[in-house]
Amino acid sequence: MSRIVFVHGSFVPEEEARISLFDRGFLFGDAVYEVTAVIDGRMIDNDLHLARFARSLKEMNIPLALSLDRIVSIQLELIERNDLQHGTVYLQVSRGEADRDFLYSDKMEPKLVGFTQAKRLTGTAAQRDGISVDLAPDQRWQRRDIKTAMLLAQVMAKQAARARGFDDVWLVEDGLVTEGASSTAHIITADRRILTRPASRATLPGCTQRAVARLCAEQGLLFEERAFTPEEAQGAAEAFQTSASSLVMPVVRIADKSIGDGKPGPMTRHLQTLYLEAAGVKA
Template identity: 55%
Template sequence: MSRIVYVNGEFVPEEDAKVSVFDRGFMFADGVYEVSSVIRGKLIDNEGHMVRLQRSMNELDMPAPATNEEIEAIQKQLIENNDLDEGLIYLQVTRGPADRDFAYPKEPKPSLVLFTQKKNVIDNPIAETGISVITVEDIRWARRDIKTVGLLAPCMAKMQAKAAGADDAWLVEDGSVTEGSSNNAYIVTKDGTIVTRYVGNQILNGITRRAVLALAKEHDYNIEERLFSVEECYEAAEAFVTSATMFVQGVVKIDGKQIGDGKPGPVAKKLREYYVEMALAEA
């Protein structure tokens, strides 16, 4: 049985889902998106995703296709329609269809598309083994704080990693790590300090990032939000990433160099435990 997806006011089988060839998301990547985790059939940390979605649309002068309450109702209906116990919901808003022109249309009719994906987000096997990353040049545009659908550069970075036999890539600008291809990046120094880049236009302020840093502060971890170099990564006691789909995931190798003992470190493992505990309580 095919999934039920939502497209501009209708719940339809995925094979019947269509948008206009003139949709600006298709022609210009003129769109934004969010991904929310689902555990036990419940949305996790969804309010933060809705707030960030609104911010992304505001930054691009894009009208909202529906209220946050209406969108959340659609999300919940999709969870029910697809009997989704664990996984994620992808949500995309574009400026909608218009004849091809670089200038925004005067009265756009935004498109809204949502779909679900089943996935083990809690008992993910790689949580035990960790992932390997390579560092690559960050070639993305200068407004990475807006969660746009223009993801070709991260796709290229991910494919560079796979070609090198790694799982993912960390993006580097002027010698410092910005973030992962689809996640926020962290190292843990030998004195136990968690280091991650400060929030600005250069990175996406992850919803999971905010929650994990709040949990780290609650449990008295020392945190530094600052630039950190590739060389610091090689010397780190451990490293990890956060995202809505991976929660907290240990990084065990960077550019072929083993980090720590080659297994997810104690800080990453503990923060993952805290986050999963919080998510289960919310679910």
């Protein structure tokens, strides 16, 4: 059966989906997106993702006539129509359609599209064994706190890292790690402190990061929002990254340095278990 997608108010087979040549998301990257994980047919941390979605739209001055409840119903229908058990639900809102012009009218009608992608998120080799990440200069724009569809810098960084034999890449600016190209970077120090960048315009506020921070508070684990250098990261006891599609992902090598003994550490394993249990998933 063909995958069913949502385009401008209708559920249609993906072969029938059409987006205008003059859509500003296509012409300028003038769009906001969000991705929610689906495990065992259920969305994970969707309230956090929709809150970030709404914030990004507000920061971009893109109005959305649909309520968040209606968006949830669209997500659920996409999951049901595609019988999605494991994967993600993608949403994107562009400012709308108009002849190409850098300036836009406040009367434009935003366009919402959505689709599912089947993907195993738990029990993968990467989750079990960990991944390697390269380090690369952060060449993105200055409003990284907005989840826009302008992802060329991330695409290029990930592609270069893959060509160098790495699974992913962390970005560096002014001598400090900002975040992963599509994830939040974390390290664990020898005295068991979990470090990650504080919220600012330099990084995207991570939804999975927030969920992990909440779990750490509940468990009495030391979660500290502080920037760290690449050298601190390479000398850390453990490292991991978080995102909707990678959940809590162990990082066992950063550039040319193995982290710890080159295997996922005990605190990272504990956090993986805590996160899945909180999500109602058997670890």
